[in-house]
Amino acid sequence: MRHQAAGSPPLWAVIPAGGAGTRLWPISRSTRPKFLLPLLGERSLLQQTVDRLAGLVAPERTLVVCGPAHAAQIARQLPELPADNILVEPAPRSSGPAIGLAAALIDRREPGAVMGSFAADHDVRDGAAFARAVRVAVAAAQEDSLVTIGRAPARPETGYGYIERTDEVVVETDEGSAFRASCFHEKPDREQAAGYLASGRYLWNASMFVWRAGTLLREMGRLQPELHAGVVRIAAGWETVERENLTTSLWAALPESSIDQGVLERAERVAVVPAAMGWSDVGDWHGLGDLLDHDHAGNSVRGELVQIGTTNSAVWSETGRLIALVGLDNVVVVDAPDALLVADRTKAQQVRHLVNRLREAGHGERL
Amino acid sequence: MRHQAAGSPPLWAVIPAGGAGTRLWPISRSTRPKFLLPLLGERSLLQQTVDRLAGLVAPERTLVVCGPAHAAQIARQLPELPADNILVEPAPRSSGPAIGLAAALIDRREPGAVMGSFAADHDVRDGAAFARAVRVAVAAAQEDSLVTIGRAPARPETGYGYIERTDEVVVETDEGSAFRASCFHEKPDREQAAGYLASGRYLWNASMFVWRAGTLLREMGRLQPELHAGVVRIAAGWETVERENLTTSLWAALPESSIDQGVLERAERVAVVPAAMGWSDVGDWHGLGDLLDHDHAGNSVRGELVQIGTTNSAVWSETGRLIALVGLDNVVVVDAPDALLVADRTKAQQVRHLVNRLREAGHGERL
Numbered sequence: 001m002r003h004q005a006a007g008s009p010p011l012w013a014v015i016p017a018g019g020a021g022t023r024l025w026p027i028s029r030s031t032r033p034k035f036l037l038p039l040l041g042e043r044s045l046l047q048q049t050v051d052r053l054a055g056l057v058a059p060e061r062t063l064v065v066c067g068p069a070h071a072a073q074i075a076r077q078l079p080e081l082p083a084d085n086i087l088v089e090p091a092p093r094s095s096g097p098a099i100g101l102a103a104a105l106i107d108r109r110e111p112g113a114v115m116g117s118f119a120a121d122h123d124v125r126d127g128a129a130f131a132r133a134v135r136v137a138v139a140a141a142q143e144d145s146l147v148t149i150g151r152a153p154a155r156p157e158t159g160y161g162y163i164e165r166t167d168e169v170v171v172e173t174d175e176g177s178a179f180r181a182s183c184f185h186e187k188p189d190r191e192q193a194a195g196y197l198a199s200g201r202y203l204w205n206a207s208m209f210v211w212r213a214g215t216l217l218r219e220m221g222r223l224q225p226e227l228h229a230g231v232v233r234i235a236a237g238w239e240t241v242e243r244e245n246l247t248t249s250l251w252a253a254l255p256e257s258s259i260d261q262g263v264l265e266r267a268e269r270v271a272v273v274p275a276a277m278g279w280s281d282v283g284d285w286h287g288l289g290d291l292l293d294h295d296h297a298g299n300s301v302r303g304e305l306v307q308i309g310t311t312n313s314a315v316w317s318e319t320g321r322l323i324a325l326v327g328l329d330n331v332v333v334v335d336a337p338d339a340l341l342v343a344d345r346t347k348a349q350q351v352r353h354l355v356n357r358l359r360e361a362g363h364g365e366r367l
Numbered sequence: 368m369r370h371q372a373a374g375s376p377p378l379w380a381v382i383p384a385g386g387a388g389t390r391l392w393p394i395s396r397s398t399r400p401k402f403l404l405p406l407l408g409e410r411s412l413l414q415q416t417v418d419r420l421a422g423l424v425a426p427e428r429t430l431v432v433c434g435p436a437h438a439a440q441i442a443r444q445l446p447e448l449p450a451d452n453i454l455v456e457p458a459p460r461s462s463g464p465a466i467g468l469a470a471a472l473i474d475r476r477e478p479g480a481v482m483g484s485f486a487a488d489h490d491v492r493d494g495a496a497f498a499r500a501v502r503v504a505v506a507a508a509q510e511d512s513l514v515t516i517g518r519a520p521a522r523p524e525t526g527y528g529y530i531e532r533t534d535e536v537v538v539e540t541d542e543g544s545a546f547r548a549s550c551f552h553e554k555p556d557r558e559q560a561a562g563y564l565a566s567g568r569y570l571w572n573a574s575m576f577v578w579r580a581g582t583l584l585r586e587m588g589r590l591q592p593e594l595h596a597g598v599v600r601i602a603a604g605w606e607t608v609e610r611e612n613l614t615t616s617l618w619a620a621l622p623e624s625s626i627d628q629g630v631l632e633r634a635e636r637v638a639v640v641p642a643a644m645g646w647s648d649v650g651d652w653h654g655l656g657d658l659l660d661h662d663h664a665g666n667s668v669r670g671e672l673v674q675i676g677t678t679n680s681a682v683w684s685e686t687g688r689l690i691a692l693v694g695l696d697n698v699v700v701v702d703a704p705d706a707l708l709v710a711d712r713t714k715a716q717q718v719r720h721l722v723n724r725l726r727e728a729g730h731g732e733r734l
Contacts, residue, residue, distance in 0.1 A: 025691075026689075026691070306721060306724060306725060306728070306730075308714075308717050308720055308721055308724075309714065309717070317707075321703075321704075321705055321706055321707055322393075322705065322706040322707070322725075322730065322733055323706075323707050323709075324392075324393070324706060324707065324708045324709070324710075324718075324721055324725075325708075325709050325710065326708070326709075326710035326711060326714050326715070326717050326718060326721060327710055327711035327713070327714030327717065328698070328709060328710070328711055331695070331698075331709070333707070333709055335707055336688075337688075338688055338689065339688055339689040339690075339691060340684075340688050340689070340690050340691065340700070340702055340707065341691045341692075341693070342690075342691070342692050342693075342695060342698070342700055342709055343691075343692070343693035343694055343695070344693060344694035344695055346694070347675075347676065347693050347694030348693070350675050350676070350693050350694065351691075351693060353675055354673060354675055354691055354693060357673060357675075358673060358689075358691075361673070363673075363689065366689055
């Protein structure tokens with residue numbers, strides 16, 4: 001089927017701003033998580049996410065779903081958004097309830113509208129490729145598909161989930177095509193990841209979704225009727241005096257589930273748009289180091305570094321202190337005012353366990 | 368020759384407090400060098416040096432030779448010393464002039480006196496063995512030898528100088544013997560060091576010297592007549608109104624030379640007392656790490672550490688920050704308020720080059 005995206009109805013966007021980014025401790029903190037931080041430039045990852053949508057989505061159609069602890073900071077970082085577009089969850093229930101509530105609100109405000117969901121704390125290097133992929137996805141969404149956007153894998157990555165696609169074209173536009181998706185896969189082991197890369201049919205799951213709000217709600221109603229009933233009921237009272245009562249009484253009882261597992265993995269008519277957009281989840285210090293500029297020795301530095309015989313290392317300092325490294329390879333040094341992290345880059349994922357241990361040991365003030 | 372140390376005349380001590388300890392940067396600084404720091408306990412290395420001499424040397428016979436920048440701190444750290452016993456060099460000229468001036472002053476105050484010279488920034492684990500060795504050395508010094516005290520090597524160390532001894536006994540006491548020394552050797556390479564260790568005739572040069580002040584002055588007069596004339600002339604005016612004039616005019620012209628190279632390596636009648644006293648020069652972070660207590664994973668920690676999979680590493684924090692290490696082996700982390708050092712322990716010697724580089728780059732305020 002051939003399709004022109006031009007003339008589409010205005011797109012809505014929802015940005016779930018959850019997740020603590022614990023693997024980026026000690027810079028990412030519970031009160032100032034990853035998405036609020038300017039990790040890749042002058043603007044925060046959240047601001048860059050909104051910037052990336054410029055030309056695709058108007059600010060008045062951009063919703064951010066967040067927790068109570070972050071609403072004020074988000075409101076300050078995104079002054080162009082109407083205050084009502086910052087939806088505050090009373091408690092985190094994973095992405096299913098967050099995106100479901102946004103869909104229910106959008107469907108009430110503009111029946112038939114197409115919405116996209118984009119994580120608040122990921123990076124995309126090629127904004128033009130991203131925009132093209134979104135327009136292709138919108139075209140497929142208008143055909144009632146649940147559409148994901150995936151990145152062609154650059155390496156046998158074991159830290160990401162994968163989407164397996166078929167060769168069946170769902171929609172074809174001047175800017176690219178959407179294909180029928182066949183399966184979602186959780187993070188693979190090394191051997192599986194190598195097989196995925198070789199096959200050419202697997203894409204990194206970038207947590208980017210485009211659909212009609214109504215299509216999602218229909219599938220959610222079929223697959224998760226309890227969740228569907230809850231978000232529809234909360235949305236119905238959202239603009240009324242009942243909002244606080246509804247969120248207090250209903251929200252905590254919603255089943256906690258991700259949109260991937262709750263809906264997408266079991267839904268009909270799921271499509272995927274492959275996009276060479278340089279996506280990354282900025283998941284840990286190893287990955288962030290890769291995204292920063294490198295010097296001739298392979299070191300990426302934010303701060304003041306003097307080194308002897310040190311290679312392939314990443315330094316991130318927020319204290320203004322001089323960082324001196326001698327004879328090291330492949331380490332990451334993260335220097336915060338109240339904590340210092342030094343890690344082997346290949347083990348940067350384990351920072352999450354470190355944070356768990358600190359929590360158990362009562363170091364809450366540093367998390 | 369059999370000798371009893373009992374009944375010896377009172378011993379004098381001189382403690383040359385020079386050297387910046389640059390390999391212990393960023394804790395050791397030019398304004399607060401290694402010997403002023405409590406690196407191994409509550410008291411500074413200088414204070415521990417004086418403590419170690421308790422019972423051997425009275426405070427009024429203990430002299431410290433230092434630079435202008437450190438005189439006041441030394442006076443505060445050693446309140447038991449008469450202020451006049453803190454000899455301030457206008458400029459560093461290495462150990463030859465410092466020890467020579469002290470010898471000239473001691474010889475004027477108490478002709479025939481025996482003096483010992485002990486570095487201000489070394490560590491000795493076994494104080495009783497040290498005291499025994501000093502008493503043996505005093506006995507040999509009374510026979511007009513220039514006596515050194517050396518430690519039997521514990522490993523094929525390439526970071527120390529060595530003293531080669533003969534089997535000729537210079538003096539024998541109930542507490543040990545002094546042997547004729549045959550040669551001084553600079554820091555060896557790995558292969559040489561292994562040969563030294565195997566031979567059993569080589570001792571680590573611990574920079575500990577015992578002699579009659581008059582014996583040293585006589586040998587200095589023979590081997591370094593210019594230096595000898597200078598220190599004798601300064602000593603003659605030391606207690607007079609001329610001191611400032613003399614030090615200003617003569618001191619800077621004294622030939623810069625270490626007591627080892629200027630006198631000992633060329634002198635006659637040099638003896639050495641072997642001592643199993645657990646001596647170390649506390650030279651770099653690797654060596655200091657070895658001297659600190661270790662946990663079950665081989666980590667030595669001063670500060671607050673949380674770690675995952677980290678072994679044989681040394682942490683020294685002076686900031687109160689939490690230090691988190693992940694997946695590292697054999698590193699040293701030194702956390703000062705204005706600078707952070709992370710180094711491979713086997714390359715800890717290179718911290719000296721780092722400091723040189725910082726000096727050249729105009730980072731004087733951090734050195």
